[in-house]
Amino acid sequence: MLEAKLADAVLLKRLLDSIKELVTDANFECTEEGLKLQAMDNSHVALVAVLLKEEGFMKYRCDRPIPLGVNLGSLTKVLKCAKDDDVVTLKAGEEGDILQLTYEGRNSDRIADYEMKLMDIDADQLGIPDTEYDARVTMSSAELSRIVKDLAQLGESVRIDVSKDGVRFEAEGESANGKVLLKQTEAARRRYAEDEEEVKNEGDDDDEKEEGGSKRKKVKKEKKENGVKKENEDAEMEDGEKEGEDESGEFKAESDDEGEEEKEEGSDEEQENRKKRKKAQAKATGKSKRAKKSNDDEDGDASGGVSIEMNQHVSLTFSLKYLVNFAKSAALSNKVKLMMSSEVPLLVSYDFGPGHIHYYLAPKIGDE
Structure with missing residues (x-):
């Protein structure tokens, strides 16, 4: 069984738009590493190889290797039914005869289901030498x-x-x-070298950020609790004669604080889903420091x-x-x-965060 959930449908749309005129029918090979596609054009002059890595998905499950034979033109039409920021889920059973696509709105107020018939495509995987x-x-x-x-x-x-x-x-x-x-240009050489280093360390940085984020959240919570406690103690010392009012005020402050904490934290599962979604979105759409840095460069370096x-x-x-x-x-x-x-x-x-596309x-x- 295959189940692959991607943060933004726009990534698949752009990917299909890139190759649909070069290749008509092709197999998406589903493995533990992710989704792969390799195909040649009709004249056998060009070859395209695509990889969507497993870590680029919000959720990815592939029990065994499954070939998904698709007509790229038909798949493009089905993907046009999704909004760019919809969460898209791909599902296929063991038989591999139907591909299910589910589009969920960003606020989960809209869910659309589509089914697409898969094809039996006999295509050999070519060994691409290093x-x-x-x-x-x-x-x-x-x-x-x-x-x-x-x-x-x-x-x-x-x-x-x-x-x-x-x-x-x-x-x-x-x-x-x-x-x-x-x-x-020396500026371009330095910029591209820095980009390569950032890509290399991106995975480690994401893990550190998640751990650091949870620690900062815990510290923030402790500071908030200590701050409320200190304010209440000061109020009791200054207005001892208004103990009843202070108690009601203290109770109200604690209730508001608890409400904010509950709203901010949510369940552990919700927090984990938010983290995965943000991480996948950043990779899929390319909204990283590298892209911003490139756009902020001088026109000469950025374009030429x-x-x-x-x-x-x-x-x-x-x-x-x-x-x-x-x-x-x-x-x-x-x-x-x-x-x-x-x-x-x-x-x-072309490298795009959760994967790459190579043309030969x-x-x-x-x-x-």
Whole structure:
């Protein structure tokens, strides 16, 4: 049995929008690690690999590996019935013939249930070898999207040239040519390096915050109780002759305080659900310090700055049609990595908190 609860439906919407034009039918493989998808386009030129990690869900249960064969177009239509901030729950039985989707409103005042028929898709999982790439470029995903869309107006192919000067995108058309050079900047290099470090330590930081939060809450409660107690003692010393009134006032203060504590704390289960929801929402929507920091940077660094790690000069040509499709994943992440080596497929990687999406594209050779 599979049960996977995600904090915001918008994550699945954006994910499906990114790949639905590249792949028509595909299997979501459900494992203990999370949901995986791997599929090639019809021409076998591009491959997409998606991972939604188990820890990115509010609740995740997978008793045994289950393939969910879906038509991505149909699943997109069903997901359009959910609000962006709805909590979405995916359920599938052992038979794996029906996928149930439940959408819960943020205030739990609306619950919608949908069922979708699953398909039996015979698809082999390809082994993707670990590759040491000669060039790694980290840049703004919005900037890559703009570049490939602009150059697609001129021609069908783009040559990506990575050197010490930066990364150059060049397209040639029948009536016009275009070139875009993005120079490596020290500010961008530092920013992307800091982002990598934050991603690496994010899990540990979340655990520490939860523990620290519960400790701070306990201390706050003790301080509040001590403060009320001290105020009551002072009132008794100053107005001893008004003991009856003080007692009623003291009783009222304690009642109000207890009410606030009950309202603030709630049950242990509610607190745990709130923590999981906030944690999953922060990862799913990308509302982290990294995103805010990137948006607050100067326009030059945020839009055109790149970070380059290079062993040797690389220059390859790719189809712009596919790169334009890949760039739709800019809605999932504010940065993208391009990894290149001679005679090896280009890897376009987007990391979005609870998972990642990787695109592999074979280079054009000669006049192809």
